[in-house]
Amino acid sequence: MADLIDDLRASLPDGAVLTDPDLLRGHQRDEADLCEYGMPAVVVRPRTTGEVAAVIKIAAARGTPVVPQGARTGLAGAANAVDGAIVLSTAAMDRIVEVDPVNRIAVVQPGVVNAALAAEVGRHGLRYPPDPGSWESSTIGGNVATNAGGMCCVKYGVTAEYVLGLEVVLASGEVLRTGRRTAKGVAGYDLTRLFVGSEGTLGVITEITLSLRPAAEESLTLVAVFPSTAAAGAAVAAISARGLTPSLLELLDQTHLIALEAYRPMGLRTDAKALLLAASDTGPRAAADLERIAALCEEAGADEVYAATDAEEAAALLQARRNAHGAMEKYAAEAFPHGNGGLIIDDVAVPRSALAALLDGTEKIAAEHGVAIGVVGHAGDGNMHPNIVVDRADPASVAQCRRAFDDIMALGLSLGGTCTGEHGVGLLKRAWLAEEIGPVGLAVHTAIKQALDPAGLLNPGKVL
Amino acid sequence: MADLIDDLRASLPDGAVLTDPDLLRGHQRDEADLCEYGMPAVVVRPRTTGEVAAVIKIAAARGTPVVPQGARTGLAGAANAVDGAIVLSTAAMDRIVEVDPVNRIAVVQPGVVNAALAAEVGRHGLRYPPDPGSWESSTIGGNVATNAGGMCCVKYGVTAEYVLGLEVVLASGEVLRTGRRTAKGVAGYDLTRLFVGSEGTLGVITEITLSLRPAAEESLTLVAVFPSTAAAGAAVAAISARGLTPSLLELLDQTHLIALEAYRPMGLRTDAKALLLAASDTGPRAAADLERIAALCEEAGADEVYAATDAEEAAALLQARRNAHGAMEKYAAEAFPHGNGGLIIDDVAVPRSALAALLDGTEKIAAEHGVAIGVVGHAGDGNMHPNIVVDRADPASVAQCRRAFDDIMALGLSLGGTCTGEHGVGLLKRAWLAEEIGPVGLAVHTAIKQALDPAGLLNPGKVL
Numbered sequence: 001m002a003d004l005i006d007d008l009r010a011s012l013p014d015g016a017v018l019t020d021p022d023l024l025r026g027h028q029r030d031e032a033d034l035c036e037y038g039m040p041a042v043v044v045r046p047r048t049t050g051e052v053a054a055v056i057k058i059a060a061a062r063g064t065p066v067v068p069q070g071a072r073t074g075l076a077g078a079a080n081a082v083d084g085a086i087v088l089s090t091a092a093m094d095r096i097v098e099v100d101p102v103n104r105i106a107v108v109q110p111g112v113v114n115a116a117l118a119a120e121v122g123r124h125g126l127r128y129p130p131d132p133g134s135w136e137s138s139t140i141g142g143n144v145a146t147n148a149g150g151m152c153c154v155k156y157g158v159t160a161e162y163v164l165g166l167e168v169v170l171a172s173g174e175v176l177r178t179g180r181r182t183a184k185g186v187a188g189y190d191l192t193r194l195f196v197g198s199e200g201t202l203g204v205i206t207e208i209t210l211s212l213r214p215a216a217e218e219s220l221t222l223v224a225v226f227p228s229t230a231a232a233g234a235a236v237a238a239i240s241a242r243g244l245t246p247s248l249l250e251l252l253d254q255t256h257l258i259a260l261e262a263y264r265p266m267g268l269r270t271d272a273k274a275l276l277l278a279a280s281d282t283g284p285r286a287a288a289d290l291e292r293i294a295a296l297c298e299e300a301g302a303d304e305v306y307a308a309t310d311a312e313e314a315a316a317l318l319q320a321r322r323n324a325h326g327a328m329e330k331y332a333a334e335a336f337p338h339g340n341g342g343l344i345i346d347d348v349a350v351p352r353s354a355l356a357a358l359l360d361g362t363e364k365i366a367a368e369h370g371v372a373i374g375v376v377g378h379a380g381d382g383n384m385h386p387n388i389v390v391d392r393a394d395p396a397s398v399a400q401c402r403r404a405f406d407d408i409m410a411l412g413l414s415l416g417g418t419c420t421g422e423h424g425v426g427l428l429k430r431a432w433l434a435e436e437i438g439p440v441g442l443a444v445h446t447a448i449k450q451a452l453d454p455a456g457l458l459n460p461g462k463v464l
Numbered sequence: 465m466a467d468l469i470d471d472l473r474a475s476l477p478d479g480a481v482l483t484d485p486d487l488l489r490g491h492q493r494d495e496a497d498l499c500e501y502g503m504p505a506v507v508v509r510p511r512t513t514g515e516v517a518a519v520i521k522i523a524a525a526r527g528t529p530v531v532p533q534g535a536r537t538g539l540a541g542a543a544n545a546v547d548g549a550i551v552l553s554t555a556a557m558d559r560i561v562e563v564d565p566v567n568r569i570a571v572v573q574p575g576v577v578n579a580a581l582a583a584e585v586g587r588h589g590l591r592y593p594p595d596p597g598s599w600e601s602s603t604i605g606g607n608v609a610t611n612a613g614g615m616c617c618v619k620y621g622v623t624a625e626y627v628l629g630l631e632v633v634l635a636s637g638e639v640l641r642t643g644r645r646t647a648k649g650v651a652g653y654d655l656t657r658l659f660v661g662s663e664g665t666l667g668v669i670t671e672i673t674l675s676l677r678p679a680a681e682e683s684l685t686l687v688a689v690f691p692s693t694a695a696a697g698a699a700v701a702a703i704s705a706r707g708l709t710p711s712l713l714e715l716l717d718q719t720h721l722i723a724l725e726a727y728r729p730m731g732l733r734t735d736a737k738a739l740l741l742a743a744s745d746t747g748p749r750a751a752a753d754l755e756r757i758a759a760l761c762e763e764a765g766a767d768e769v770y771a772a773t774d775a776e777e778a779a780a781l782l783q784a785r786r787n788a789h790g791a792m793e794k795y796a797a798e799a800f801p802h803g804n805g806g807l808i809i810d811d812v813a814v815p816r817s818a819l820a821a822l823l824d825g826t827e828k829i830a831a832e833h834g835v836a837i838g839v840v841g842h843a844g845d846g847n848m849h850p851n852i853v854v855d856r857a858d859p860a861s862v863a864q865c866r867r868a869f870d871d872i873m874a875l876g877l878s879l880g881g882t883c884t885g886e887h888g889v890g891l892l893k894r895a896w897l898a899e900e901i902g903p904v905g906l907a908v909h910t911a912i913k914q915a916l917d918p919a920g921l922l923n924p925g926k927v928l
Contacts, residue, residue, distance in 0.1 A: 102705040102817040125707060147650045158648060161625070176904045182813040183845040184622060185882035186611045186661050187889060187897050188927060189909055193657035197650050214707030241566040243589060243678030284748045349646040353566040381647040418649035425651060433651050440640045444916065445653055451915040452908070463652065 004062060005042055008086070011054040016092070018043040027069060027087045028080065033344045033390075034402065035077030035427040040067065040087040047092045049167060049175060049206040056204065057173035059086055065460045068200040070110065070142025073134035075345050076426025078146060078199040078462050088204060090141045097207070099124050104212040105164065105181055110141020110205050117210075126212040129156035132422070133325055141205050147197030149422030151321070154380030155247045155281075156213070158422065160196045167207035168195055171453040181209055194448070199424055200459040202452045219247050219281035221314035222290050224297035225272040225304040229253055229363065229375065232274035233356030235300035236379045239278075239293055240352045246293060248279035248318075249380030253359075255331070256324050256376045263327035266320060272303065274359075276379060277321055279314070324376045332389045335372065340393035344401050348412035349383040349421030361411045362386050369404040371397075383421035409435075425463045433463065468526060469506055472550070475518040480556070482507040491533060491551045492544065497808045497854070498866065499541030499891040504531065504551040511556045513631060513639060513670040520668065521637035523550055529924045532664040534574065534606025537598035539809050540890025542610060542663040542926050552668060554605045561671070563588050568676040569628065569645055574605020574669050581674075590676040593620035596886070597789055605669050611661030613886030615785070618844030619711045619745075620677070622886065624660045631671035632659055635917040645673055658912070663888055664923035666916045683711050683745035685778035686754050688761035689736040689768040693717055693827065693839065696738035697820030699764035700843045703742075703757055704816045710757060712743035712782075713844030717823075719795070720788050720840045727791035730784060736767065738823075740843060741785055743778070788840045796853045799836065804857035808865050812876035813847040813885030825875045826850050833868040835861075847885030873899075889927045897927065 008017045018024075019042055029037040041064070046052045059066045065085040072079050081087050093109035096117060100106070101124045108117060114128075114135040121128050131150035132138055138148070144166070148159045165179025179185070179192035195202055226232040232251055239249065252260070252275045257268045268275065278293050280286040294305045308314035325345075332343040350358045359375060362384075366373040377384035386408050391397035409419050409432045419425075419432035434442050445464055449456075472481045482488075483506055493501040505528070510516045523530045529549040536543050545551050557573035560581060564570070565588045572581060578592075578599040585592050595614035596602055602612070608630070612623045629643025643649070643656035659666055690696040696715055703713065716724070716739045721732045732739065742757050744750040758769045772778035792807060799805040814822045823839060826848075830837040841848035850872050855861035873883050873896045883889075883896035898906050909928055913920075 100815075100817070102701050103815040104704065104707075105815075147654075149648055149650075153648055158650075160654070170904070170908070174904050174907075176908055177902070178905070180813075180882045181815050181880050182847070182882050182885065183816065184613055184617055184813050184842070184847045184885040186613075186622075186886055187882045187884050187893070187900050188905070189662055189666075189912060190611075190624070190654075190657045190660065191905070191908060193654045194912075196654065198653055202653075214709070237566050240568065245678065283746075349644075349648050351564075351567040351569075351645050352647065353564070378648070383646070383648045416645050418644045418646050418651045420651050421646065421648040422650055429651070436651050438641070440634070440638050441642070441652070441655070443638075444634070444640055444655060447915040448653060448658075448912065451911040 004064060007058045008042060008044055008055065011058060012044060012046060012051055016045050016051065018045065027089065030072040030074035030077060030079040032075050032077040032426060032428050033342065035080055037080035038083035040081040040085045043087040043089055045089045045092040049169065052088065052169045052204055052206050053173045053175060055086060055088055056169050056171065059457055060171065060173055060455065063455065063457065065457050067459050068204050070139035071137050073138040074142065074146060074426065075347065075423040076428040078424055078426030080427060082460055090139060093206065096120050101126060103181065106210045106212055108140050108208050108210065110139060110208060112140045114138055114140060114143060121212050122215065125215050127215050128162065128210060128212055130159045130162060133322065140208055144196055144205055144208055145198065145200050146424040149378065149383065151248055151250060151378060153378060154249050155245050160193060162210050163192055163196050163208060164211050165209035166192050166195055166205055168203035168205055170203045171455065171458050176203065179209060197424065199426060199462050201449060201463050202458065217281045217283050219279040220286045220290050221277065221279045221308040221317055222294055223306055223317060224276045224294065224302040225269050226274040226302050229274040229359035230356040231301040232276050233359050235276060235297045235302065236355050237353050238296040238300055242292065242296065244289060244292060246278045246380060247281040248277065250277045250321050251377055251379035252321065252324060253375040255372065255374030256328055259327040259331035259374065260320055260323060263330055264323060266316060268320065277317055328374055328387050335389050336391040338393055340391055342390050342392045344388040344390050344405055346386045346388065346405055346408055347420050347423040348386065348408060348417055349381060350412055350415045350417035352382045354415040354417065355379060355382050357415055358384060358412065362408055365404050365407045365411065369400050371401055371404050373404065381421065427462060430463065468528060471522045472506060472508055472519065475522060476508060476510060476515055480509050480515065482509065491553065494536040494538035494541060494543040496539050496541040496890060496892050497806065499544055501544035502547035504545040504549045507551040507553055509553045509556040513633065516552065516633045516668050516670050517637045517639060519550060519552055520633050520635065523921055524635065524637060524919065527919065527921065529921050531923050532668050534603035535601050537602040538606065538610060538890060539811065539887040540892040542888050542890030544891060546924060554603060557670065560584050565590060567645065570674045570676055572604050572672050572674065574603060574672060576604045578602055578604060578607060585676050586679065589679050591679050592626065592674060592676055594623045594626060597786065604672055608660055608669055608672055609662065609664050610888040613842065613847065615712055615714060615842060617842060618713050619709050624657060626674050627656055627660050627672060628675050629673035630656055630659055630669055632667035632669050634667045635919065635922050640667065643673060661888065663890060663926050665913060665927050666922065681745045681747050682775065683743040684750045684754050685741065685743045685772040685781055686758055687770055687781060688740040688766040689733050690738040690766050693738040693823035694820040695765040696740050697823050699740060699761045699766065700819050701817050702760040702764055706756065706760065708753060708756060710742045710844060711745040712741065714741045714785050715841055715843035716785065716788060717839040719836065719838030720792055723791040723795035723838065724784055724787060727794055728787060730780060732784065741781055792838055792851050799853050800855040802857055804855055806854050806856045808852040808854050808869055810850045810852065810869055810872055811884050811887035812850065812872060812881055813845060814876055814879045814881035816846045818879040818881065819843060819846050821879055822848060822876065826872055829868050829871045829875065833864050835865055835868050837868065845885065891926060894927065
């Protein structure tokens with residue numbers, strides 16, 4: 001151990017090799033529940049690609065596992081430490097290397113925070129759309145490693161769609177460059193996409209070339225309130241079937257509405273079973289698009305449909321949606337007497353046509369297992385987050401919630417869906433990944449992992 | 465050999481195993497120049513995934529190479545046969561399995577022709593945007609295997625962006641399913657993207673799940689005529705820098721204008737050095753967008769800018785662009801007395817800001833080598849096709865053109881570009897791929913190929 005630390009200290013600048021026990025404990029895990037985590041031997045904070053390569057070479061020579069970490073806001077345990085590992089934090093690699101407005105490109109180090117990039121490209125009249133819930137604290141490197149989603153995806157797609165090229169330190173310590181700076185390119189295998197979403201198991205991302213979009217236009221927002229979640233799901237399917245592409249189409253169920261009103265009261269209707277929040281940013285035709293969406297919500301059985309009267313009200317509604325997670329955590333914490341109440345956050349995506357069935361089925365699962373489940377999510381993508389309220393102090397409650405969680409996964413797959421729409425596999429969904437992709441898919445995953453990391457030192461135990 | 469044919473006949477239906485020598489000769493190669501090709505032992509035309517798997521298992525057992533072919537419209541030699549190979553034609557796998565308007569998805573066999581899919585989804589009010597030049601004859605399987613582009617890409621992206629999932633027969637004969645039917649999903653490595661553009665070297669694609677878009681809206685079209693290609697390139701950079709996203713932004717140089725007027729006269733200005741064709745499909749704001757594009761063209765030095773007066777004129781202009789390839793082939797054929805004139809079609813993409821430098825540099829290369837080079841392409845993507853006129857009967861001419869071709873590749877890379885924007889690597893660009901991705905990139909490619917096709921039987925010699 002001392003040797004490992006000595007080797008690292010000899011290769012990295014002062015202050016980049018950290019062994020303080022409190023700090024190590026702070027780097028054990030991300031925000032996922034139900035996932036194991038160990039105690040790292042050391043946390044390193046390199047600033048350059050060369051320093052990352054030096055760390056990986058030391059790890060390779062000694063057979064020490066390496067766990068890459070961004071801001072540890074992940075929700076699948078993909079950043080959890082294993083015992084004795086080197087935790088490689090990219091937090092100090094936080095430089096925006098370049099913003100190129102003519103080619104609409106940004107080049108960044110992995111530790112750049114999503115919100116910092118959004119602000120910087122905004123100064124150039126550009127936009128980096130991906131907006132995971134954690135965008136104010138999560139890093140681009142973490143977003144890329146998990147292929148993060150967000151509310152923009154229904155119209156603007158996920159992180160992967162903005163990654164043109166990568167610099168990656170491989171398990172050997174060699175530096176690979178993938179992709180390009182051009183708008184198009186088909187030279188060789190798509191290694192960029194292979195690393196995006198691979199959760200640190202194939203290499204450590206040290207630089208990212210991103211494509212940008214022109215600045216967003218102002219959008220108009222509406223709210224539709226439904227007497228059942230299934231009716232809200234039917235509205236989403238109808239909107240999709242008519243070829244409408246809102247810039248936002250989010251769902252909050254009654255549990256979340258109640259939690260939000262308790263958290264930051266703003267007059268949301270807590271008697272409603274579901275609320276859809278829709279926006280359109282199509283400029284001169286946004287009002288007409290929202291009118292069509294409103295009509296489809298009414299046809300699907302909405303009790304009430306209203307437009308935000310001004311930008312301020314629209315922003316408040318968007319903020320309420322962003323607050324849903326925090327509100328629900330508070331709701332869960334208070335659901336049990338000892339402050340041990342918590343939230344098990346799930347993530348499942350189904351074809352939009354199956355959204356109503358997913359919502360219906362989740363209600364049945366909650367009733368069957370006698371647990372409270374609040375559902376919130378990106379309805380326009382069929383991507384829902386069923387959030388299960390758990391008493392962390394009570395093993396019976398945890399077991400009950402775990403069963404409900406598994407039943408939701410099984411339901412999602414049975415509806416033609418996937419076990420993770422945007423949070424990733426990490427530790428939390430390994431069994432469900434295997435179920436989803438089957439033995440041949442798993443064998444191909446294993447063959448690729450083996451080809452790129454034969455010693456299995458990069459983020460061991462994650463994904464596979 | 466007889467054993468191979470017997471084995472195949474025993475596993476495939478009548479008529480699916482073809483050995484007629486004329487037919488074999490017809491399946492030796494695609495449309496690329498400068499690429500070697502061999503004589504296959506047999507051509508098979510399976511209709512089902514099970515039949516493809518049977519063929520691959522026979523090939524694996526005997527160590528016989530397999531070359532997958534679609535419509536053989538490729539321009540990089542990726543479909544060229546090797547001696548003694550089984551050519552696996554997907555032409556008979558031409559079923560559109562499903563069109564799902566609610567989820568905006570189509571499921572197709574690989575032999576479905578692009579135009580046939582476009583027509584079918586059009587009947588559902590949907591659109592499959594990718595439109596390679598070969599769209600009336602090329603297959604979706606070939607489009608996916610090469611990650612084909614087209615004129616839509618400047619706004620709607622390349623083929624890869626529409627592929628949600630694949631069914632692939634692996635080198636072992638096992639059947640892999642990748643991807644999903646959902647709008648979002650991050651379960652495991654992105655195997656879908658690994659197979660897209662892998663040119664048949666990692667597996668045989670037997671079914672494709674595609675995402676679709678709502679039907680296209682009517683677009684408005686304008687023409688800008690320039691006194692130099694560099695001025696046209698500067699206009700493209702300015703359009704991009706101002707955040708405008710036309711639905712079409714194509715360039716034709718003087719050689720192509722002359723060739724087109726000789727082919728199908730329509731009053732194009734043959735005295736111009738370059739013509740830009742731009743369109744906008746943003747509905748109520750299309751006219752305003754085109755006005756801004758027109759102003760930027762004028763600022764960049766356009767001699768003349770005019771809008772198509774009606775849909776008919778717009779369609780004629782688009783057809784002229786589509787005819788450019790045929791017109792240039794005729795021009796090349798007639799450039800030499802013995803009917804031996806031909807065209808070496810190149811494909812290079814650079815950052816949009818470097819387009820003017822690419823066009824300028826290509827003119828210099830033509831002058832230096834004393835060859836005629838016409839340039840046409842997807843200016844909005846920085847993706848150009850420098851087409852070199854060659855006397856196929858004269859080895860000195862072929863050698864001269866090859867040198868010009870290589871100089872264009874080197875120029876493209878020196879400008880931060882890629883050796884292929886949309887045609888792929890095949891046989892034609894192997895050396896340039898190696899140059900572009902470097903030894904580490906090549907080693908990773910080789911490791912992945914080795915992991916998935918250890919015996920090297922799938923489309924041997926292509927890409928790597």
